[in-house]
Amino acid sequence: MSEERSLNFIEEIIENDLKSGKYKTLITRFPPEPNGYLHIGHAKAICLNFGLTKKYGGYTNLRFDDTNPVTEKTEYVDSQQADIKWLGFQWENELYTSDYFDTLYNYAVKLVENGLAYVDESSADEIARLKGTPTEPGTDSPHRSRSIAENLDIFTRMKNGEFADGAYTLRAKIDMSSPNMLMRDPIVYRIKHADHHRTGSTWCIYPMYDFAHGQSDSIEEITHSICTLEYVSHRELYDWFIAQLNIFPSHQYEFARLNLTYTVMSKRKLLQLVNEGLVSGWNDPRMPTISGLRRRGYTPESIREFCERIGIAKRENLIELSLLEFCVREDLNKTSTRVMAVLDPIKMVITNYPEGRSEVLIGENNPEAEDKGGSREIPFSKELWIEREDFMEVPAKKWFRLAPGATVRLKHAYIVKCEDFIKDESGIVTEIHCTYYPESKSGEDTSGINVKGTIHWVSKAHAKVAEVRLYDRLFTSESPDSEEGDFKDYLNPNSMEVIKEAYIEPYLADATLDTRYQFIRKGYFTLDTDSTPEHLVFNRTVSLKDAWSKGNK
Numbered sequence: 001m002s003e004e005r006s007l008n009f010i011e012e013i014i015e016n017d018l019k020s021g022k023y024k025t026l027i028t029r030f031p032p033e034p035n036g037y038l039h040i041g042h043a044k045a046i047c048l049n050f051g052l053t054k055k056y057g058g059y060t061n062l063r064f065d066d067t068n069p070v071t072e073k074t075e076y077v078d079s080q081q082a083d084i085k086w087l088g089f090q091w092e093n094e095l096y097t098s099d100y101f102d103t104l105y106n107y108a109v110k111l112v113e114n115g116l117a118y119v120d121e122s123s124a125d126e127i128a129r130l131k132g133t134p135t136e137p138g139t140d141s142p143h144r145s146r147s148i149a150e151n152l153d154i155f156t157r158m159k160n161g162e163f164a165d166g167a168y169t170l171r172a173k174i175d176m177s178s179p180n181m182l183m184r185d186p187i188v189y190r191i192k193h194a195d196h197h198r199t200g201s202t203w204c205i206y207p208m209y210d211f212a213h214g215q216s217d218s219i220e221e222i223t224h225s226i227c228t229l230e231y232v233s234h235r236e237l238y239d240w241f242i243a244q245l246n247i248f249p250s251h252q253y254e255f256a257r258l259n260l261t262y263t264v265m266s267k268r269k270l271l272q273l274v275n276e277g278l279v280s281g282w283n284d285p286r287m288p289t290i291s292g293l294r295r296r297g298y299t300p301e302s303i304r305e306f307c308e309r310i311g312i313a314k315r316e317n318l319i320e321l322s323l324l325e326f327c328v329r330e331d332l333n334k335t336s337t338r339v340m341a342v343l344d345p346i347k348m349v350i351t352n353y354p355e356g357r358s359e360v361l362i363g364e365n366n367p368e369a370e371d372k373g374g375s376r377e378i379p380f381s382k383e384l385w386i387e388r389e390d391f392m393e394v395p396a397k398k399w400f401r402l403a404p405g406a407t408v409r410l411k412h413a414y415i416v417k418c419e420d421f422i423k424d425e426s427g428i429v430t431e432i433h434c435t436y437y438p439e440s441k442s443g444e445d446t447s448g449i450n451v452k453g454t455i456h457w458v459s460k461a462h463a464k465v466a467e468v469r470l471y472d473r474l475f476t477s478e479s480p481d482s483e484e485g486d487f488k489d490y491l492n493p494n495s496m497e498v499i500k501e502a503y504i505e506p507y508l509a510d511a512t513l514d515t516r517y518q519f520i521r522k523g524y525f526t527l528d529t530d531s532t533p534e535h536l537v538f539n540r541t542v543s544l545k546d547a548w549s550k551g552n553k
Contacts, residue, residue: 025059028061037083037289042290062093063216083294098198101199108170112152171188228255259318260324261321285297286472295539336517341504363376390455413441416435467536517538523542
């Protein structure tokens with residue numbers, strides 16, 4: 001955005017910290033868990049963390065929070081790296097929590113040695129029962145008073161693989177009466193016999209997020225550890241571990257996560273959609289994942305602009321999907337090539353155009369660009385494809401397109417007049433007959449004829465065939481997470497319409513991935529990854545106008 005904006009609360013904190021000399025260098029991190037694909041909510045955190053170090057100097061680390069070997073995959077690591085780069089950011093260091101497994105284990109041993117952690121063989125149900133409630137204090141575990149020597153012995157044997165999953169946990173010894181439930185002797189390590197995507201079978205005990213996160217921040221000397229609001233209650237535990245271990249004092253700051261209408265942001269729910277085949281994969285163009293948005297035709301510039309517009313706040317709110325769509329429309333209007341495509345074709349025959357003749361017309365690629373985006377050649381001939389919706393047998397009032405006796409301009413071409421039409425046995429119009437005015441050629445018009453309507457077209461003899469996928473919102477509910485019942489009950493059955501045979505101008509035969517086009521009067525489109533030279537597939541990124549708010553709710 002070009003206009004000046006006031007500082008958000010995190011920027012105010014950083015400016016004060018740098019001015020006071022508390023920190024010489026700003027260091028942030030983006031710490032995704034590699035258990036799924038990144039989504040638009042992560043984009044907000046990415047733009048914030050990388051944007052801060054771009055503005056104030058310093059650097060941002062990419063650290064994969066890989067402490068749960070059961071759900072994590074190298075596939076997710078690769079996809080997350082690709083998404084961050086595509087958004088336009090580059091990390092200083094590529095790191096993994098698993099890089100610190102030895103250090104984290106030694107930190108845990110230090111807690112045991114200082115009488116601040118103990119081994120507990122209570123079951124998960126017993127631990128939960130003894131924790132109490134938010135209004136009632138918890139009860140000490142019967143194993144809380146174990147000797148330091150016994151705790152060290154069992155913890156070492158846990159590490160050596162002597163026990164089955166769930167047989168023991170290591171818990172911090174804090175305060176079972178704390179009003180913060182997370183401070184009631186939280187689990188620090190659990191046994192999990194599972195191969196890790198990087199360390200293989202080296203480890204069979206893994207640190208919990210609340211233990212690994214703050215210590216990893218500290219090891220990297222992260223100055224501002226920025227999280228979303230659901231981690232506010234975790235901050236006390238974050239600070240406690242750092243204080244007890246007497247390590248670099250990283251500090252956590254929280255901001256409101258991105259909640260977007262007509263979608264879900266939970267990775268668990270998104271994985272459910274993928275696993276149950278309700279979408280084609282993580283990069284389905286209806287998904288809120290960054291890879292899905294990219295495949296649909298969103299640009300990194302539009303996503304960064306969206307994140308800039310919604311800003312950073314301390315209070316949760318629900319952001320309208322229409323704002324994201326506005327940002328991509330604004331960007332694509334300035335950058336996309338204008339082309340013609342007919343999605344619901346009906347044949348037009350120009351009866352007075354010479355048989356066998358064709359000519360090449362010139363069209364501007366983008367009238368919004370300073371150089372008009374260059375130009376392209378458009379073949380024109382006697383028979384054309386036009387949109388069925390551009391003809392009306394009995395025209396309504398203020399109808400400015402084709403009808404018997406009506407005239408329109410063909411985009412980049414001539415003015416034509418509808419003379420008659422042909423119907424099939426079922427009464428459907430199959431062919432429109434028109435005459436054209438040779439002196440009305442665009443850019444050279446001397447006909448003196450005034451028309452109010454302009455329609456697009458494709459030369460039948462030169463047209464290429466393409467599959468076109470029209471995408472809409474994945475859910476019918478503005479907030480599927482807050483509805484009664486299963487969130488999947490609110491999936492939009494019309495979220496994808498597939499047009500098997502659309503006609504496109506031959507210029508699009510050379511379309512490339514990540515190039516965006518405006519199909520004139522139809523919306524913004526991009527080539528899909530399913531495309532082959534023999535079978536072109538285009539995705540609609542967004543319509544030209546926000547039709548949803550005008551009656552599709």
